[in-house]
Amino acid sequence: MNMLNTVAPDHTSSLNRCSSHPAPTLSAALSSHADQELKKWQQDRKHWEDTLSVLGWLSHCLTLQPVEQPGFTTVSTDGRYLYFCPLYSATLTDTERRFWQAHLIWHCVAGHLYAPLGVHAHRWHLACDHEINSLLLALDVPLSDNAVLFPARCGHSALQVYHWLADHPSPQSESTPDIHPAALWLYGASALADSALIALWRRRAHLAAREIPALPTMVAAFCVSR
Numbered sequence: 001m002n003m004l005n006t007v008a009p010d011h012t013s014s015l016n017r018c019s020s021h022p023a024p025t026l027s028a029a030l031s032s033h034a035d036q037e038l039k040k041w042q043q044d045r046k047h048w049e050d051t052l053s054v055l056g057w058l059s060h061c062l063t064l065q066p067v068e069q070p071g072f073t074t075v076s077t078d079g080r081y082l083y084f085c086p087l088y089s090a091t092l093t094d095t096e097r098r099f100w101q102a103h104l105i106w107h108c109v110a111g112h113l114y115a116p117l118g119v120h121a122h123r124w125h126l127a128c129d130h131e132i133n134s135l136l137l138a139l140d141v142p143l144s145d146n147a148v149l150f151p152a153r154c155g156h157s158a159l160q161v162y163h164w165l166a167d168h169p170s171p172q173s174e175s176t177p178d179i180h181p182a183a184l185w186l187y188g189a190s191a192l193a194d195s196a197l198i199a200l201w202r203r204r205a206h207l208a209a210r211e212i213p214a215l216p217t218m219v220a221a222f223c224v225s226r
C-alpha cells in the first residue's frame with residue numbers, strides 16, 4: 001500500500017497532527033472577503049492533487065488561515081498554518097497564489113521554520129527563497145514574476161547562497177514578498193516551531209522522497225538530506 005494514501009489529508013493522521021495545535025494569535029474572525037479568498041486557496045489544493053502529487057499531499061499539512069491584521073500584508077507560515085492577507089491574496093493571479101502556497105510549503109520541508117536569520121536577515125531570506133524556488137523550478141511549478149532565483153546558483157544550498165550573496169552589490173534591490181518563517185514572531189505569532197514540529201516536517205520530507213513517484217532527482221535528494 002502506498003503510505004501516502006494512509007497519511008494524506010485526513011486530520012487523524014499523525015503526519016497531519018500539527019493542524020490541531022491551538023489557534024495562533026494571528027487568527028481572527030473572518031470577513032466575507034477573507035472567506036472568499038480562503039476558498040481560492042482551498043481550491044488550489046485540488047489543483048495540486050490533480051497536477052502534482054507531492055504538493056497535493058503536503059498542501060493539506062498546513063491549515064489555511066486568512067489574517068486581517070494591520071502590518072501583516074503578505075503571506076507566511078509557522079509550519080502549522082499558512083497565513084495570508086486577504087487583500088494581498090486578491091491581487092494575485094491563480095498562478096501567483098499557487099506559487100506562494102507551494103513556496104511556503106517548501107519553506108517547511110526545507111527546515112526554514114527554525115533557521116536563524118543571521119546577521120544579515122534579508123540576505124538569509126533571499127538565500128532560503130532561492131533554495132526552495134530552485135526546487136519548485138525542478139518540479140515545474142510556475143514561479144511568480146517576483147520570485148527570488150539566482151540561475152547561476154541553482155542546486156546550491158541556502159547557506160552557500162547566503163555566503164555568495166555577500167558580494168552582491170545591492171541585495172536590498174532583491175525583494176522577498178513573503179515573511180520568513182523565522183521572522184514571523186515579529187508579527188505576533190504565538191506558535192513558534194518546536195522540536196516536534198521540525199521532526200514532523202523532516203519525516204514528511206523523507207516520506208515524500210520514498211513514496212512520491214517520479215520525484216525529480218534533485219528534489220528527492222534534497223528531501224532525503226533533511
Ligand SMILES: [Zn+2]
Binds near residue numbers: 129180
Ligand atoms: Zn519565502
